[in-house]
Amino acid sequence: MARAALSPDAVVDHALRIVDEEGPEALTLSAVAGRAGVATPSLYKHVRNLAELRVLVSGRVMGELVEVASEAVLGRSGDEALRALMDGWRSYAARHPHRYSALIQAPRPETAETGDRLVGIMLAALRAYGLEGSAAIHAVRCLRAAMHGFAVLEAAGAFQLAEDLDESHALLTHMVMAGLRTARES
């Protein structure tokens, strides 16, 4: 159990710092090794390979989103909860755009639990809308699509015009709420 300078968690910490500062494409094992002051192959004692490191990073980001989301929903309900959730989500992505871009969407067994937790929080945020069964699932999917789409585009700098992004996001929030309130078929 030699000097535990490094550990899987510590490796992920360094990886996150690299992602934040230089973007997800800059996440390489040699870069992490450099930060950790260690030779590249040493990392394999803590992480299976680069692909797994990416999954771990993604899992960490999802964990942070769980925190942001649950804190937003805590003690609120209905429109208020939904707005807080969407605002918190967007604010996280805007604060850590590279980190957000490092999220892996494709379902991975390693992050399934955290993902389910996120879905659970979204379901909770929608509880007051009285959606049952499948209707709630559809609603969560739309909420996810709206939040994720906006976050991705904002993180990528895809919204170039001068218009205030806060206002755009307020409209998005309004869309989701209005759509849920009037959720018949179309």
Place this chain on the structure above:
Amino acid sequence: MARAALSPDAVVDHALRIVDEEGPEALTLSAVAGRAGVATPSLYKHVRNLAELRVLVSGRVMGELVEVASEAVLGRSGDEALRALMDGWRSYAARHPHRYSALIQAPRPETAETGDRLVGIMLAALRAYGLEGSAAIHAVRCLRAAMHGFAVLEAAGAFQLAEDLDESHALLTHMVMAGLRTARES
């Protein structure tokens, strides 16, 4: 002007086939060279480097989206136009998930014109809603976020539950329409 077996466009064709079949991560210059029956360095006679090839691929995908979107909006207006646009967008992404994932969101000068065209089509699709100036811009942003978010998540296989995706997408469409119809502040 030796045997013009290859050209920038032909290189992009091969690249697209690779993306479709093996995903965007599999897009490497050697893979393209293999398909083209040519040594890797020969590609540099047609394309500046891998980064540029990716941009060209992305531009081609955006061009296809322009076609899909404009055909959807042609001769329709209001809810009908919006629904056709959203359905067409989703259907393209579902038909070519890897290709859709190869889209680069970060604004690039090379694809700026095509991107503007897309925004123009979305604006046209929203024309009947009578939005003016900034309001139209905010609406386009939300529409983009909704369509892109749903497309990305569906392409990544992020919607895992058994619920019918068509229904989820119908709800998304409903949200956008309901939100636009009632677009005051919130």
Place this chain on the structure above:
DNA sequence: CGACAGTGGCTAACGTCATTAGCCTCTCGG
């Protein structure tokens, strides 16, 4: 008709990465 230029392909060579194999050395539990 024949030289010429440039287009497009090729080989050789490098540098960067990921990844594997195999070694060495602390450190800690007995």
Place this chain on the structure above:
DNA sequence: CCGAGAGGCTAATGACGTTAGCCACTGTCG
């Protein structure tokens, strides 16, 4: 005090991207 294993290291390999420099073919212009 010893033995094991955790954790670090060097060496080696193989994919790629990229650059440099060479060569053949082709179409054009004297």
